[in-house]
Amino acid sequence: MSDDAHLLIGRLGGVTYRRENPTEAYVTVPPALLITDSDGAAWTLGIQYIQHGQVFEFNVLRNDVDTGEMASRIEYRRGVVRIYGIDGWRTWGRARRGFI
């Protein structure tokens, strides 16, 4: 099956996700399963976790690839992916290399 060029195509759990548009603003993982950004990347929280008292952080996955970051939630706001953890908010850099 060929895809239209405009489709946003990401990967989550070994499955290819196709979307017409990026996720709406203020959608948060959880309770959402995924966020699709303007590059088409699918963001979610993985199953690896660390516990800080009563707070749990999970590994942040982008297209099934571990970003090396841990967070309690992922949010999409103003076209930017943000994660929240014990270190506060961090933003996915415009260079798409990591969170700053």
Added chain:
Amino acid sequence: MREFSISSQSATTTTGLSVAGATTLLFLNPAGAPNPNIEFLRFSVGQAANATSAQQRIQLVSQASVFPTLVSATPRPLKLSDPNASVIAGGTAGAAGTCGINASAEGAGSKTPRADIDDTFNVLNGYLFVPTPAETLIVPAGYTSGIGLWFPTAPTTLTGWNWTGTFREV
């Protein structure tokens, strides 16, 4: 502690599975005592298909016999190279000590909704339920009902669904 996942990806798919309609996505019936209890840690449901925005209801239920007719799905260990299998085996009948996915028949047993998940989500965003430790669902060994995650109403688009349940034996 030993953790396992039951997933629609147990079947070989890169696009997700089609569901029949109002369908049990995942069903697990704990084994009898003295086997370990089952503690559910996470449920997720997503739709890979490029579908139209729609709200979808999701519910966690307990179901007594008669159980759903399922596609067998063997729990996979989360720990890499774990040499030990789960006490839960893949099965198609929902019998004690088995689990399966994507029911083709719901079975005559009544479904009793649980308070843990009775929710609605947008199909474009999917649904991720991660209870805090005090809120995890523990199903005791020998429990006479199975636990099912299901769509009480049929989704608008039936194709491209993926789901996972994660549990540990305690």
